Amino acid sequence: MTAVRILGVDPGSRYTGYGLIDSFNGRNVLVAAGRLNVSKGSTAERLLGVLEGLGEVIAEHNPQESAVEETFVNRVNAASALVLGQARGAAICACAKAGLDVAEYAAAQVKLAVAGNGRADKHQVEHMVRVLLNTREKLSPDAADALAVALTHAHVRTTRQRTGDALRRAWG
Numbered sequence: 001m002t003a004v005r006i007l008g009v010d011p012g013s014r015y016t017g018y019g020l021i022d023s024f025n026g027r028n029v030l031v032a033a034g035r036l037n038v039s040k041g042s043t044a045e046r047l048l049g050v051l052e053g054l055g056e057v058i059a060e061h062n063p064q065e066s067a068v069e070e071t072f073v074n075r076v077n078a079a080s081a082l083v084l085g086q087a088r089g090a091a092i093c094a095c096a097k098a099g100l101d102v103a104e105y106a107a108a109q110v111k112l113a114v115a116g117n118g119r120a121d122k123h124q125v126e127h128m129v130r131v132l133l134n135t136r137e138k139l140s141p142d143a144a145d146a147l148a149v150a151l152t153h154a155h156v157r158t159t160r161q162r163t164g165d166a167l168r169r170a171w172g
Contacts, residue, residue, distance in 0.1 A: 004157070005031065007063035007095070008150025009054065010142050011071075011088040014039040016050050017142025020061050021133065023154040030133040032061055033143035043083070047090040054094035066095040067103040067153035069110060069145065105152050110145070113152040 003024035010017035016038060020031040034057075038049035068091050071084045095102045108118035115128045126144035130136065132151055139147065 003029075004065055005061065005063040006150045006153050006157075007058065007061070007066040007100070008146040008148070008153065009066065009068045009091045009095070010145035010149060011050065011068060011084060011091045012038075012142060013043075013046060013083045013087045015140075015142045016053065016087060016091060017140065017144070017146035018054060018057050019143055019147030019150050020057075020063055021147065021150045021154060023157070026158055028133060028151060028154050030135050030137070030147070032057075033137075033139055033147050035140050035142040035146075038087075043086070047086055050087050050090035051094050051097075054091055055097065058094065058098045058100070063100065065103070065153065065157070066100040067105060067149045068092055068095070069149050070104050070106045072107050103153050103156070105149060105156075110148045110152045113155050114148045 003022040005020060005022050008019045016036045018036065019033040022029045022031055036050060036053035038046040038053065068088060071081055071088050092102050111120040111125060112118040114132060115124045117124070122141050125148050126139055126141065129139065129144045129147045129151065133147065
């Protein structure tokens, strides 16, 4: 079994976080992380920035799989959810354009997977991402969230593989 490179994405209308890890046999290693600043221009220009920026990240790092955080829907501010949904769509399109399957995880799932609490705050998530990846590197909140998405996908992926192997052995 070889390592798989996973791209995690935390979509945003002003800043989109990305994080790449190599995952092998339950061990995860930080490859790269950062954020795309798409805060200037019209909505269309910002969405194009997400699409093209992630396309460049994908071309540079060649991930085999990708995962994107789902948009949290807040009835109080539906307009924000719509804008975030557009950024998320641009991120998904960047991954699809590169031929990557896209896994999707709710924010609470991601927080639970990395911090053990589905309501963890940004500082807790960043701290646990740094612990899980054994890095002292300071991460922007967007990059930390994106790495948390990648780590969640790695955990889910490993669990599915191990469960599948166990079931195949048990059932013949």
